[in-house]
Amino acid sequence: MSINDPGSGTPSAISHFEEVEQSEPFVRLKRRHRSFVFPLAIAFLLWYFTYVLLADYAHDFMSTPVFGNINVGLLLGLGQFVTTFAITTWYVSYANRRLDPLATEIRSGLDDGLATRTAAGDNGEATR
Amino acid sequence: MSISIMAAAAETTTVGTPWINITIFGAFVAVTLIVVLRASRNNKTAADYYAAGRSFTGPQNGTAIAGDYLSAASFLGICGAIAINGYDGFLYSIGFLVAWLVALLLVAELMRNTGKFTMADVLSFRLKQGPVRVAAATTTLAVCFFYLLAQMAGAGGLVSLLLGIDDKLGQSLVVAVVGAIMIIYVLVGGMKGTTWVQIIKAALLIAGAFVMTIWVLALHGFNLSTLLGAAAETGGAAVLNPGLQYGLTDLSRLDFVSLALALVLGTAGLPHVLMRFYTVPTAREARRSVVWAIWLIGLFYLFTLVLGYGAGALIGADRIKNAPGGVNSAAPLLAFELGGPVLLGIISAVAFATILAVVAGLTITAAASFSHDVYASVIKKGKAAPGSEVRVARITVVVIGILAILGGIGVQGQNVAFLVALAFAVAASANLPTILYSLFWRRFSTRGALWSMYGGLGSAIILIAFSPVVSGTETSMIQGVDFHWFPLSNPGIVSIPLGFLLGWVGTISSRTLENPAVAAEMEVRSLTGHGAEGATEH
Numbered sequence: 001m002s003i004n005d006p007g008s009g010t011p012s013a014i015s016h017f018e019e020v021e022q023s024e025p026f027v028r029l030k031r032r033h034r035s036f037v038f039p040l041a042i043a044f045l046l047w048y049f050t051y052v053l054l055a056d057y058a059h060d061f062m063s064t065p066v067f068g069n070i071n072v073g074l075l076l077g078l079g080q081f082v083t084t085f086a087i088t089t090w091y092v093s094y095a096n097r098r099l100d101p102l103a104t105e106i107r108s109g110l111d112d113g114l115a116t117r118t119a120a121g122d123n124g125e126a127t128r
Numbered sequence: 129m130s131i132s133i134m135a136a137a138a139e140t141t142t143v144g145t146p147w148i149n150i151t152i153f154g155a156f157v158a159v160t161l162i163v164v165l166r167a168s169r170n171n172k173t174a175a176d177y178y179a180a181g182r183s184f185t186g187p188q189n190g191t192a193i194a195g196d197y198l199s200a201a202s203f204l205g206i207c208g209a210i211a212i213n214g215y216d217g218f219l220y221s222i223g224f225l226v227a228w229l230v231a232l233l234l235v236a237e238l239m240r241n242t243g244k245f246t247m248a249d250v251l252s253f254r255l256k257q258g259p260v261r262v263a264a265a266t267t268t269l270a271v272c273f274f275y276l277l278a279q280m281a282g283a284g285g286l287v288s289l290l291l292g293i294d295d296k297l298g299q300s301l302v303v304a305v306v307g308a309i310m311i312i313y314v315l316v317g318g319m320k321g322t323t324w325v326q327i328i329k330a331a332l333l334i335a336g337a338f339v340m341t342i343w344v345l346a347l348h349g350f351n352l353s354t355l356l357g358a359a360a361e362t363g364g365a366a367v368l369n370p371g372l373q374y375g376l377t378d379l380s381r382l383d384f385v386s387l388a389l390a391l392v393l394g395t396a397g398l399p400h401v402l403m404r405f406y407t408v409p410t411a412r413e414a415r416r417s418v419v420w421a422i423w424l425i426g427l428f429y430l431f432t433l434v435l436g437y438g439a440g441a442l443i444g445a446d447r448i449k450n451a452p453g454g455v456n457s458a459a460p461l462l463a464f465e466l467g468g469p470v471l472l473g474i475i476s477a478v479a480f481a482t483i484l485a486v487v488a489g490l491t492i493t494a495a496a497s498f499s500h501d502v503y504a505s506v507i508k509k510g511k512a513a514p515g516s517e518v519r520v521a522r523i524t525v526v527v528i529g530i531l532a533i534l535g536g537i538g539v540q541g542q543n544v545a546f547l548v549a550l551a552f553a554v555a556a557s558a559n560l561p562t563i564l565y566s567l568f569w570r571r572f573s574t575r576g577a578l579w580s581m582y583g584g585l586g587s588a589i590i591l592i593a594f595s596p597v598v599s600g601t602e603t604s605m606i607q608g609v610d611f612h613w614f615p616l617s618n619p620g621i622v623s624i625p626l627g628f629l630l631g632w633v634g635t636i637s638s639r640t641l642e643n644p645a646v647a648a649e650m651e652v653r654s655l656t657g658h659g660a661e662g663a664t665e666h
Contacts, residue, residue: 017649029655034568037233045392048226052388055219055370056381062215063369068353069360073215073370080222081426087229088422095415107656 020110029102036094044087051076146291148473153480157309160328160481164313164321171318173664177518178245178496179406180320181664186413190420192323193404195330196489197224197395197421198428200282200456200482201548203333206429207462208455210436212445214359214367216374217436219384221429223391228425230560231396232418237411238567238654239402244661246493247402247559248501251566254646255574258506263581265501267558268399270585271551272494275400276487276528278547280307280536282456283483289453290460290476300537306480307533310487314495314525319407322488329485332478334424337431340459340475343466344438355434358441367440383616387549390620394552397559400493409663438462487532495524542605546597546617550588553620557584557627565631567654570647576635584627591619 020026055062055073062073171177184192202224209217243249248264280303287293287302313321348355360368374384395401405414439448439458442465451457463475499521504512512520561580565572592598597617600610653659 017652018645020652021648026652026655030651033655041230041233044226044229048223048392049388051222052219052385055215056374056384059369059371059375068351069356069368070353071368074218074356074368077215077218077222080226081430084226084229084422085426088232088419091233092415092419100412103656106652107658110652110656110658 016113020106023106025102025106025109029099029106032098032102036091036098040087040091044083047083048080051080146293148469149290149476152473152477156328156332156477156481157484160313160325161309163324163328164317167320167324168317171320171518174245174500174517174521175661175664176320177318177521178403178492178500180318180323182407182409182661183320183663184323184407184413186408186416187420188327189323189404189408189413189417191330191424192326192407193401193417193421194334194424194428195326195328195485196400196404197425198330198333198482199279199486199548200286200479201278201545202428203337203432203482204286204453204456204459204479206432207436207439208448208458209373210433211439211443211448211458211462212363212455213373214363214437214440215370216372218433219370219374220387220391221432223388224395225422225426225429227392227395228418228422230393231401232415232422234567235396235402235563236405236414236418239563240405240408240411240414241657241660242567242650242654243406245403245406245500246497247399247563248497248505251562251577252505253566253650254642255566255572255577257510260574260577261501261505263578264559264562265497267554267581267585268497268501269494270589271399271554271559272490272497272528273531274547274551274554275398276490276494276532277535277539278544278551279483279487279490280532281539281542281544281547283480283536284540285453285456286476286479286483289451289457290479294452296540299540303536303540304533306484306487307529307536310484310491310532311526311529313484313488314491314529315522319403319492322485322492323404323407325481325488326485329478329481330424332474333482334428334431336475336478337428337435340438340463340466340471341431341434344434344442344462347438347442352434355437355441359437361441362444363440367437379615382621383618386616386618386621389624390549390553390556390618393560393624394554394556394620397555397563398551399497399555399559400489402563403493403496404489411657411660435459435462442466491525491528491532494528495521498524543597543603544605546592546605549618550592553588553592553618553623554585556620557588557623558582559584561624561627561631565635566650569635570644570651571635571641572631573635573638573640573642575638576631576633579634580627580631583630584623587626588619588623591616591622595619 054076062071064072066072066075170181175181206217206221209220239250242253247268248261251264252260283306284299284303287299293299293302313325348358356368366372374380408414408417436458439462443461448455448458448461451461460472460475464472499517503520504510504517558581561584562577565576591614594612595614595617596604596612598604598612599606600612
């Protein structure tokens with residue numbers, strides 16, 4: 001099967017993927033994935049580098065005591081841990097709800113299609 | 129803290145307890161060897177040897193990732209940095225954690241869906257196999273080599289600290305023993321054995337750090353503010369504020385920005401981390417792996433915050449700096465202070481196990497990259513005889529193991545701490561741009577990939593060669609000459625943007641377009657998991 005041998009499949013077998021790529025469910029899946037991970041990735045990188053630049057260049061601000069011996073710098077640093085854990089949890093719940101079901105649906109459609117095409121005689125051998 | 133206890137501690141850490149350390153470490157080696165032997169029964173195919181038959185669960189793999197990632201530099205280095213430089217050590221640790229979000233959001237699942245064993249599988253999916261695989265294998269081997277050398281050099285340093293062996297011959301012998309045990313693990317156990325070593329090590333390391341953290345907190349009324357106050361009393365109020373390590377000059381500040389870039393973007397391009405995503409059966413398990421890794425690594429760095437300030441408060445920066453091993457001795461000294469020779473023995477053994485597990489992970493990654501990407505795919509054009517690929521991988525393991533031992537002996541006493549940062553910089557400049565472009569940019573071309581990988585790798589190495597870490601200062605690797613012109617110790621701030629830029633310029637300047645049909649196939653497979661290899665049945 002050309003599926004397992006990237007780059008050397010027959011054109012007719014591969015154009016099948018171009019069809020899938022344009023199909024409504026796949027376009028939806030791709031949009032859902034990218035519209036979630038891209039903004040989030042940019043946001044956490046901005047937040048991390050804001051923190052790094054503050055810790056690097058704004059020593060007085062970061063050294064401001066908040067309560068006891070806890071200062072702004074420590075709270076912002078611990079804030080990085082909190083946001084990392086929060087983003088992780090948020091992404092997992094998003095992926096479970098919005099990405100996985102759609103991906104499974106498209107995949108099983110593809111696997112079925114593959115079965116019929118293989119049965120119809122498309123039996124190029126997989127090279128591992 | 130009475131002076132007599134402190135004196136006793138200083139005496140005992142240098143002379144008294146090496147046999148306890150060795151016994152506990154020996155027990156670790158014995159237990160892991162049994163596990164490795166049991167795990168090696170089903171090492172027949174390449175998928176078994178490189179990817180553990182893709183049979184690990186997300187939580188298991190996540191723990192192994194933590195075991196792979198939390199090197200001795202993280203544990204001993206960060207504890208020591210916090211104990212001595214306070215806040216700046218903590219600042220350093222955060223980059224190592226946040227970086228995992230890049231892996232989680234952008235890389236892990238898509239890599240798992242499109243590749244089989246190595247990073248090059250993904251990059252060469254729709255680009256020209258030969259040149260791209262060779263380039264990816266080159267950057268993989270470079271990163272593994274730098275990281276490996278740093279770990280082996282660390283092993284030599286640990287020996288003098290923990291076993292009281294100061295002479296060069298004795299240290300070389302211990303490096304050779306560590307290397308030999310590692311070769312056995314990887315040769316016999318393959319990825320499955322290596323993974324179990326990493327899981328056991330991660331569990332010991334995190335449990336040990338947890339016990340010490342609770343202990344330190346208990347001594348300070350479970351109040352972080354009290355602990356910080358005690359650290360400030362011993363080390364001066366400045367330890368609570370940023371600036372002690374990175375804030376000295378304008379250059380050192382810029383250097384930290386450069387380091388932070390490499391840390392946060394490098395993790396998701398480290399080949400030994402990427403390869404771990406192939407040991408699970410599905411992309412969903414790859415996601416769970418990263419989630420487990422993030423929680424474990426995050427908790428661990430929170431522990432090191434407490435341990436570092438605890439060491440600063442209970443032991444003090446001066447005593448740590450004067451102990452054999454310097455900065456790295458903070459965690460072992462703290463263990464002795466809290467639990468005496470037995471806890472010190474456990475923590476020392478864990479530190480050794482850490483080196484062993486990390487080195488094993490690097491070696492199998494480098495061997496897989498050589499035998500799968502260079503031997504099977506390029507030299508044999510994908511037509512290697514069955515079983516020969518794994519045989520070549522095993523030979524490569526032995527060669528790399530011997531090189532690591534020789535390198536580890538060769539760099540003894542030299543200041544090679546920069547090598548870990550360099551490995552991250554190369555991963556961020558040469559690997560991450562190509563990975564992201566090929567996963568998310570349909571037009572990305574072979575030329576873009578080659579320019580980005582060779583440009584990122586070359587610029588990082590050239591800049592480090594002409595930086596102050598190699599020549600020109602008192603702490604440089606080469607003394608007596610000065611040929612440095614690059615002012616920073618971390619090349620990332622130049623080489624990472626350059627890697628991304630070269631990938632873009634190379635792509636828009638290529639005339640030959642890559643096959644759009646394969647690009648479509650890759651995109652569909654990366655998001656849906658269609659056609660991805662599952663677990664092997666035994």
